[in-house]
Each structure stands twice: as structure tokens, then as C-alpha cells.
Amino acid sequence: MHQPNVRLFVLTLILAVSLLKAEPTPPALSYLASRDHGDGLKIEGAVQVTPEGYLHFDGNDGGATFPGSGKYNITPNGFGLLMTCRLPATLNDSALVGIVNKLNSFRANRFRARGLYVTFTPEKDGKVDEDGEVCLNAGRKLPFGEWLHFAFTAEFVNEREQGRVGYFLRYFINGELMVEQFAPRFETYQSKADIAIGFPNNGSGSFQGDISEVEIFDRFVPEAEIMDKIKADSRLKLFTPPGYRQANAEVLNLTAQIRAAVVGYQAWLVSALERAEMMDGDTPAILSALNAANACFQGDKAPEDFATTFNANQDGFRRVVNGQAIILLARKGGTTNPPIVDIFNRATQSAVLAGRSFAWRLKVGDKEICDHTPGLTYRIQDFTKTADGASFTVAWRLDDLDVIGKFRLEGVRLTANLSATSPSAPITEYSFPKMTLNHLPGKDDTLVAAFRSGTLYRNFSSGGNVFGIYPSANMTLPFIGYYDEQENGVYLGWEDPSCCRKEIEMSGKQGRAEISFSSNVGVRNFTEGNFFAMPGEAVLEFYHGDWFTAGQIYKRFLQTKADWYPQHPRLDTPLWYRDGILILLGSKNEPNYPYLREYLDLPFIINGGRKPDNIKELWEKGIHLKTYTNIRLWKYNPSISDTSPKEDFDKYHDEQNSPVTLANCIRQFDGNIAHEFYNNIPWNIGCPEADGFKAILHERVMGYARGGSWHGIYHDQLCSSPILCYNPDHGHLLGDPCSWIRGYRQFLTWFAARRQKYPLMSQDGEDFCEAYARWTDGFMTWRFVQQNQVPLAQSLYSGGRVQFTGRTFNLDVAGDDQAWICKLVSQFVYGEQMGWFHTKDIYPANYRRVLVKKLCHLRLELLGYFNDSDMLPFLKFQQTMPVISSLWGGLRSGAKYVETPQVMHSVWQRSDGNCLAVFVNTSSEPIRLTPKLPLTGKLSICREGATEPEILDSANAPDLDLAPHATEVWFIGNDDTTPAKLAKKMAQFPKYTPGKELTDGQ
Template identity: 25%
Template structure:
């Protein structure tokens, strides 16, 4: 335990520090403010003071009032590595009643500060409603030296964030900057990278609870408002205790932030089914399937014969992400999808014989409010976002108003459970749940649903129990089933097997999710669009998108132009995709279920190239992106071996030298950055430096169509490997193991 906490009070300011970092608070007329957050001896991360906390209350008459901290000076208590501020008898605005608020700073053994807030002695007719804590205004300059890391979908590193974080337009209309978790963001962390250091900010909430990471760039004042808040359960007269918020003043980039978060994430509720390679979560038949073919419409390109032709060309197991299996229009009639189109059950059986596993689309998140059943029962199952009963309304492609439904509502759960059971009874091995992971969770205040009204953990607990019920009951039909969801949201990992992880086409995307969870959760897809196949200005777009999702360890999926169209109109790209699919199968230990290590920086050897990507369905203009001509990733599995994956996305062979850091080099880097002696002793721990110290064995592999080529290339892990990556090919270098590689049985 770290007991070296220094508490110092000068005038109205209170400094709480240790050898790693600290905060400075200031007592003002309006209450306690946060004025500094910095590493020991470092530069303040904050631009201006912000209130330390804000708390909104509600009573049984649905009256809302804030706790008014003006004029309240906290009592300060110090205990070892912890400092507690207690604000006693804080008035509930415009009432004669009050509550106590405590804020605790704990300096843990990981060089982090844990921030917690509690509210106690709450009057019997009042409850906490919303807690804003801790709020910060981060100092940011308009410069490429600043990067803001956000887990939007798989992850985005916004270089020069005041300029590049989306604002205005649909962002403003939908309040996307509010970033509800999950939906707005997929994981509970952010990071601000400056020229010489990094601020890590996260909620290490393993349950989890409803929360919103409100952040917004402010160019005028050169700052990013970071004002997270949590909607709480309505429990009159009961104490409130927050989950821990975490700050770490450290060094690094998006990958370092990912590794800090990973240590917490592997203790959370959603990772408790274990890593993929143990086989207790996702069956190996799905792990070894490289292609999730999108069947989005009916008609030419989407018929059974087209799917079979795709399978015959690629010659690998496939899953068919199958839309329009029902007679009603898309985005209409939810949740009453049946009846199916004619002979759908026969289609499922016919494709299964060809190793094409149908994964139909269903939607347990929202309901069509134009249905006659809406006023006859469904309406009572909707999420009531406010105590007044306001609903969460959405409008999709057919222009119909939809309502977000509460996963704790008994009738809704029964309807959507029966829908899922009927699908599995028809013989499918896979089922795709639309909207759930990608959609913003809402507090639900309906007292007649099977949860405590309000926010808190009930939304996620309801979905966990729903998905578990579906899995348990459906196992009577299929023992090795898989379930997937739209978008990316870590709480749903517990009972879903894969996320459609390609919703974001942002050119600044980074594999943040994979760096944390790749060996625990699968992902598929990267949105590709028809203009990228038909418009010459997008030459190389589909090829580079497929290469990137492959390099980041994702299954291929969500291509708006069907694979059969790519085979016909762009045979070279189709051949490239086939090549990658076979490399995937032969190296599934790494690419499907390995742990992602830090990718190599090849910028000293290669110059970036430019491609134009479409970002949406009808994007005929596109966005220019910069990519390295050879994409790379590094993976490790439990036997200690490491695979270096190199993909050449150009028409010319490229010679490069690739080298992994040795433990000695890593130790020197740590010492140069001022690491403590205790930290350097962790050098030989696989958790920190998983590459074996003396790795000289090496296997260089590539796949030429269906023939695997194995050769020894020049070099070793100590001096580096000299390798030529052929045009439009992938090379895998396996280091440090005598294991025979191939597909799991």
C-alpha cells in the first residue's frame, strides 16, 4: 500500500499528492473546485477550475433539486493512502432538508488516483437522481502534439482533437458528444496524450452502471470539457456509493492506455467466461471462420446460388449475415418478423451442408410504434427515460417511429425470447441481435418493469439475464451456437460471441478494443460501400479496408457490395481477400484468439500512401486516408510464441526489416523514463514483457491461394528479420515456439 500521501493546505487551497501525481482543490464561495491535476513535478492537465461535484436529487412527488454546496467547508481526514473530504448537511435546494457528501481520493499501488463519491443521510422522501463527478476542463492546444483517445467503436485517436473531434450537424442533433456508455463509447476510458506525457481517465466499474462520458471540444478557450455523469437508481432514503473513477498521470499512447485498462477489464464481470482459446465461450468452428458474408437484400447477388458460388471461390467456412428472411419490409414491424419468406428453413439446411452457416438478423431493442399491438400492450414495455414517462423514440429507414424497449419489461422479454427460440428451432447455428450493443442505454423509470426504476446497473443486468436465457434455452436446439450483436459494447461480451465492430470508418481509427480484448472477444466487419467498387476514384479502398480489418484480427464482414460482386467486378481484390482468408485459417491461433502486442512503427523505413475511402452508404466524394504500404500487427498465444503479421497493400514487393524489442531494450527504455526499481523488477513478467528473452527460432509463412509456403528468411529475433513482402500478399513470421500451427479441431 502506498502511504506516501502528502496533504498540504495553503489559504483556500488543498494539495493532495504522492510521488506519482496529485490534485489541488480550492474552496470558493460557490463550493469546492478542482484546479490542478498533474504528475509529480509535471504540468497541470486542467485549463480552468471546475466544481468538484454536482448532485441532482428527486423526491416522491418527482420534484428535482440540486444539493447546494456553497458555503459548506468539508472536514478532511487522512488515512494512509487515502484522503476523505466530508461535506456535512449539504442543503437540498429550496428545502429545509439536507444530505452528507463524501469524496475520497485513494492513491493505489498502480500509480493511479481512485476518485469515489458517496451520499449519505438522505431524507426518506428523497433519492439521488444524477451525479456529475469528477468534472474537468482539459487544457488542449491546436496542435498535432495533442491526441485524444476515445473508444468510439473499436477506437479513435484524434490527433489535434480541437480540430478533429466531430461537432455540429448530426453530432449536435443526436448529442453524440454526450457519449453514453456503451453506445457512444464502447469502453470506459479516455486518454489525453501530450508531447511528453499522457492522462489516463477511466471508470473501473466492473458491474457496470449507467454512465455518460460527456466531452466536448472548445476551440475558443483551448480546452476539452470532460464532464461525466451517472444516472442512478431511485432508492428513496438510501445511501449512494459511486464506482471508482481512475486517473493516471503517465507516459505513452493509445496502446499504453489500453494496457492499463486491460488489467482492470480482465477482472470485470463481462470477461469471466475466460479467453477464447480455452473454448468455454465461443465454439472453435466460429473462431476458425474468416468470412461473415453480408446478405443484406433479396435478388441478384444475394440468392442462395450466389452464396454457394462465393463459398466455392473462397473455399473456407463462411457465416451468412442474413437479412430480409422475413416478408415485412426492413426496419418495419418489429418485433413481429414472422412469417418468413418461402422455403427459408430449406435454405438454412441447404447452406449448412455447404459449410455456410446462416446468421439471421433480429432486433430485441426497439419496437414499431405504428403496429396495432403498440397501444395494446407493447407501449407499456417501452423504456421510460424520465419520471414523467417520456419515451426513447427513433426513426429508421422506413420513416416509422420506433421506441427503445426496456429489457426488464416482462412482456417484451417474452416476445423477443420466443422470436430467438423460433429462429434456432429452424436450424440456425448463429443469431445476430441488431442495435443492442451500439445503441445508447437509457434509464427506465417505469415501476412496473422487473428492475429498480432509474439508472444504475439494472439495464445491463436485464440484458445479461435475457441473453443468458436465450443461450440456455437455445442449447436444446444447437449445442455450439453463437450469438452476435451490432456495434461494440464491452458489457455484452459476457453472453455474445462477436461484435459487428466496423461501424466506424474514421481515418484515425486504432485497434484499441483489440489491444484490450482480442483474446477474449471476436469482432467482424469494416463498412465497405458500393462506390468503392464502382467508382475509379476509390481504387484500392476495398482492398485496404479488408487488409486493415485482417491485420487487426477481425473477421471479414459488412460489405455493402456482396462478395459475388467483388469477384465479378474486381477479381484481383477478390483473390487478395481469398489469400487473407486462408492465412487467417492457418494462423487462427494468433489472428482469431491471440493477444495483441504493440504494432511496430515502420515509419522509419516506409512512407505512407494515400487511399480514398467512402464513409457512408451514398458517399460519392469520400475521404482521403493515409496508410502504411505494409500494415502490421503482432500477436502472442499462451505457449509464448509471437506472430508478426505483414500485409502489403501495394502492387510492388517491399523489403523491410522487422524487429521486436528485447527485454534488455525495454529495461533501458523504462530506466530512461525514470521507472522505479520496483517497476524494473517486473521485467521478466509475461504480463509486461511477453516475448521470450532468447528467441531465435523463426518460421516465415505465406499462403499462395490454397498452397501454403514455408521458408526461412534472413535474421533472428535479436537482430531483426529481413523479409520481402510480395505485392498484395501477407507474410506471417512466427517466433519462439516449436508448436505445429494449424486449425484447432
């Protein structure tokens, strides 16, 4: 969140490491002292090999190289270099020491007392580009005379569709991230030089001291793996984060003694008090609390009775108990120790927290202040016991800074809100809450985050990193669900009616999940003090369920406090768009639209940038057209690139640098204009609250409306990450986190008002962003093709609140045929409009085309449900569902294997209470399954080939018996009309033929 930090420039980038259960691949090259004793290296100069196998350097010229290591470079596969070394205790603070280097690729040197500088060299036109070097130059004084662990990593980021490609570069000391920087459009020079250890380079001397291990990885190495290696080496001291300390020996001895004789909530209390000691707690108060607890343990007390006795017998801590939770609080106030020590989930008999939680950080003027800054004090006030928990306020103070946290425990739900006042300097950033969640009771833990549709990160606490900016395509919802295979879950979210810009960061390591929410404070200037209060509230709630259940907790907020949450059906949306079935992508001169309209026997939508020549004929057949516009970039023209004719390029350059452009685009904190790269050239990003950019947006869309050819407009990049603007002439506060959303909502509202004159005009945005849900008709979610995907967004917004209108199939990178089927089926079962595949994908007369026709007619008959329903939890089956792994293409970042169930399904409840379940077999193999149906009532089953629905009681639900690519639909309730009509349609399915072979006529 720091203004100079790279995360303000990479915006929607989300960093997610692979979280598979497989062991990480070993290093490509390594030197281990205990194993090699000098072997495997070319050792030169004064370097000696000690009896332990260490490489000993005395500072004179010399070093060691890995012979044949010239082939290892930083590539899109990633890179990592890890080293265990020891600097002399007598090293001079001014000494320049070479650590490791690869000529014209990277180098790491000690830079006097400031730690290290790690430099990476790019290439330009195939040559070394020293002017473009990226240097990670920060840190603190290195420890002398003891073993330390040094690591640097390179992680490739490929989001070409959003103009973001480059590397994340990081370096660590003893597991502490010292520097992180994103290098956009950075292409490393592929040096043929061998990797050298300890040689002098770039003005430094040789290494001084000992080197024990060096590991070189031809892949990205995540932070959790680095920490695991440090923990496995008894010589190394893992970095102790600020706000933590080594526990007092007396406390450790007493907790060990008491813990041996207690279980359940009693054992939890002992561990919580021990953790309080490690979190800067008041040691005398902790010892007193431990002794009081030990005395209370002598009787077999219920948690409620124990709390009364414990609270009366010591004054350092307070236990609050309700039927679902126990919370341990500091009682008298404190300094840098956290006021909320831990929470106990009575259902799972386990701790919810594993470290400092509900922590905060503020940027005040040019200083960072957090809840463990030395000199800070706090007091607990306004404590009120309630029937189902308690409410209380924590008031922190440091000099003239006052920070207020308001908390409320109700059953399984703890809410919190933070505000602060600074009279002398402005508060411009804040992080709250910063949480440390404990590993769940089960063996395997999973985190769900709203990356695109929703993504699962399995075994997250063993190693994972996710970052995203909300609201945007890469963090579509501001909450996470964290659960295990026993469905013990913790929901953590920021429920904010303002929908302001937030950064959400998740890190899993050492059996914990660390979650942080951050945002900004808009200011009039950077000289006056101010007050801020976070909008909405942070929520922690534990639950029983999985990712779907976490979404339903957030849905309670949407239904009660979010004015952007649309109701279903969307009667404000043009009928042709709301009832859309299929979207096709085709060329301007596609000759087969009329035939496909006849074959499918229903109208479809064409999405493209140029109108077909036979547009009037298509209109007469009910076919509607949707066009493209980019509403983020200033006068974006996709035909312009670095290879354009000079006349065109000069015009682009003049427009991008004109005074009117610079006056109406996003100005960043450093004064530079924000831009993104497309076709290898930068395009400026407009500010949606700047009058000049508003005028451009209005004129652009009105040009399409007045032209009369297009009935829909696809707003490219509408859902890309909000950017903070610091231009004082745009009418908004500097760095206002609500400005971006507010500006585009105003534009979308203006667009919708044009329907009075152009009633057929509809609009949707690229990807998905809930901030605009009430102001748009839908979202073209073409990038919902990620691995480990779940329909989290659809579970909240599908069913008619908005329309989801497309996937990429084989647009830029081809996938396999099975993936094509799975994408199509997933769209259908999740209540989406299907397609955005190219017409050429169904030129062959085969089963693809038949499946498209079947699913289109199913959606047509079920629109009464798909446009007026809420998604219900997915069914469980008595048998283990087979899983299909298929290669999903579409994005330029490459095809990826995605796992999906063989039978995809979904369950819906219409506004009138009637329910629907749809099933599709995505495989060419038949399957029989037994659903566990929790719904009660009349069950009407429609099957392919059957002219009438089968009527049963839901208690007697039969097996699913699905042929290859077969469908089946179940209705539960008193709806007789839809099943009867659908059965007549499904009776025709066996008669569907592929039709004729198609060509493009060329």
C-alpha cells in the first residue's frame, strides 16, 4: 500500500503460487557443504574448502563457479537462488562484498551497512541493456559472525490481455522480504556466463566469510519454501516479525507444566496466554493469568462458569463466552500487545487465530505507524456484555494520533471498524484488519479467493500467495473462505457499502494463513491533518461448509446493505439481451450466420468489432449485434502499434502527449501519467471523473447508438483495477479510493438513461466487477478459464441479477476438445449465456454442434428460472464423482489443465419457491450416479427422448443415468407448466443431427 510500492503499478495483478500436494521440484544446481566438500565447483584464487566443506573467502580475489551453469537464466518459468553464508564478526561497515553474480544477468553485493543490492539486467534488441537494469536496493544491516540465509526470486507475470507482462523480483534475508519490485515488460538478457559465487563484481571486493549452501532453481521459489528451508537448518534464525518476541522462559515453563494436564478450551487458554507473551504481552499479567487459570482448572467447570471465576481471580485478561465462541481479551489496556488475543471455536474445539490479528497500519504523513509501534498505548473502554457476546472499544494513542477500533461479538460473528484522527499530518493509507488465521482442525485446508469467478488454493497454509485489487476482475469480491475437508470454515471479509478500492493480500506459511485488507484515504492536500473512518466493517465468522457457504455469508450483506446488488429479474435490461442464449464470435464476412440461425432454430448474438455486410438480413432473423469499445484508455485505437506507419504513429504520439490528454488522465502519486502497454506501446489511462475524458466516453458510445447497427456495447476493461488519481483539477480528493468507481458508475448511469431514445441499447463490461452490477446489464466473463475455478461470482450474481455473456474458447491459444465441451457446459449449468466461441469452432458437422443446440434450447425453456432465481448449494452424490482434466486454451498466457466433474450440475430456487436442478454429462462415457437430494416436494424429471416428465416424490429420487453428453432436468415444487413444455422439447433431442459441413467460402 505504500505509494512508491510496485503494487500501485501492477494493479490487478494477482500472485498465486501452485498449491498442489506434490513436493516442489529440487534445485537445478546446488552446492551442499556436507555433501560436496568442494566437488562440483570450479574454485579459483584464495578460496579454501574447510573440513566441514564450507567455502571460505578471506576477501582476496577469488571465487567459485558452477561449470556448465551458463544455460540457467531468468525465464518465464521463474528463477530462484538461495544461499546460506556467514560474514565475519569483524567485517567493516563500509566493506563492499560480492555475493553472487552471472555476468550481464544478475548480481548481488553487500552495500556497506544498508544490506544488499540485487541487480537484474535486461536485454534490448538482443543486446545487454544496462540502462534498463532493475536494482533491489534496500534492507538493513546484515548480522555479522552468524549464519544467515539469502535468497532472491523472479516470478513471471503474463496478463497480456490487460497490458501487464513482466517479472516480480524479490530478495530475502533470513526469510524476511526486504524488497519487492515489479518490472513491467522486462526481458532478461540470456547470458551464457556461468553462475559465480563470491567473485568481485561491479566495484565490490570478493566475498568475506563462509558459504555453506547454494541452490539454484530454474523455477520460481515461493516464500513458504524459503522459510521451510530456513526452519530445517538449526544454524539459522528465522526472521522474527515486528510485534513478536521470544517468549519469557518462566512463561514457557509454566505453560508446558499446565498444558500437560488439560484439554479442550482449557488447553486453548494456556496456549493463547503463551502466544500473548510472544506478542509483546505484559509478562507479570500473563503469569498471574496462568496461575489463576491453573487454580480454576481444578474443578470440572463449564466454559461459562470457568470464565466467571477466571475473570474474578485476575485482572489482566477477560474471557467472553457465548454458545459458539470464547474470546480472550486484554482487560486493562496495554502498549504494543494486541487487545484481542485469540478466539476459540466451540464447535471445532480449536483456536481460530494464530498470531496478531485485527492489527492495523497507517501511513501518517511520511511515517508508518502500526499497532505495535514503540510508544503506542491503548485502553479498553465501553465494554458491554450482551446476550450473545459483547461489544467494546479499543482506543490507541501515539503523540497526537488517536486510533479507535470498535468491536462486536455476536455468536459466531465478530465485526470491527477502525477510525483515526491525526491533527498534524494527513492519514493517506491504512491496513485493517491484518489477520493471522490458525490451521483448521482437518488435515487439508483450502482457501477460496475471488480471483475471477472464484479460485481454490489447496493446502494454502503450507505455502501460497495471492494478491488482488478489489473491485476488479482479479479480485471480484472482498472476502475469503478458509475451510478444511471436514467443512470447518472461517469467513473473513470487508463488508463495505461504498465498494471503495481495496488491496487484499493473502499468504500461507508455517501452518497459518495471513490475510490483510488495505485502502487509501482521499485528502485535500498533504499538509493538513485529517480524520478517517473505514467504510463498512471487517467481519470474521466461522461456519460449517465450503466455498459456497462463504459466499452465502457475504450474500447476507449484499441483500441488506449493498445498494449495487440488483434484484431479479432485471426488468430494466432490454429483453433481447436479458433473454440471450448464445454469443458467437465471427469475422465481418462470416457467410454462415443465416444457416446457423436456421440450424439452431433460435436467434443468437454476434459480438465483434465490425458489422457484417448482411446486417439487415440478420436483424430480420432476430440476431442482435454487440460491439467493442475501450473505456479505460485515452482514445485507444487497437490498430496502432510500434510497427505502424510513421504518420499514424506520430498522430498517436501527439494525442497521447497533448495538453488536453495530460489534463484528463490519471496522475499518479509521483506526478507521472498512468499508462498501460498494448501492441508494445503505452496508452494513457483516463480519469473517469475528469470532464474531458467523460466527454470522450460519451461521444464514443453515442456514435454507436446513433449509427443504429449495434444494439449492445461491450466496455473493454471496465472491470480492470481502479487506479488512484492525484490530479487536483478533476474535482475529487487526492488519492480518493472511491473516485474511480464513482466516475464509472456515473458514466454507466448516463448510458442507461440514453435508452429513452435508444431502447434496444445494452451494455456489459469485460470480466466481472460487482461494483457496477446495478448499472450494467451483464459482464462478458471471457477470462473465467483459470485453474481450480469455482462459480463463486455466479453463485451470488447469476440467476438474472446480471447476465454473464461469454468465455474464451480457442481465441489466442487452442485447448483440447474436452475443454471446449466443459466450458460450454459450465456456462449452461451456471446460468450464463453460452458461447463467444468462433463460428469456425462449429464448422465441422459433429457432436459439438448437436450439444450446442441441445443446451441452447434447454436454456431457452428454462429462462424463467435462469433469470429469476438464486443458486442453491451444489448436491452431493453417494458415489465419488469422476474428475476430468482437460486443457483449457483461450488466453495468450497459455493453455492450462483444468479439472471439472464429469457431470456438471447446479440447483436453483425461483422467486416463487420452485426449484430446478440441471445435469449434463460432459464425457463421451456413460455414467450412473445417486444424488443426495435435500429438497422436499413433488419431483418432475425431464429426460432426453421422453415426451412426458416422470413424476415422483423427492424422497424417492432415482439415480441419474446419463448417456455420453446427455442432459437431465429435475423440478422440485408445484411448477407443472415448465416441465411439461420442456419434456416436449427434450423429446426431440435424439433426433437432432449435426447438419451440414460449413466452410468460410474462401
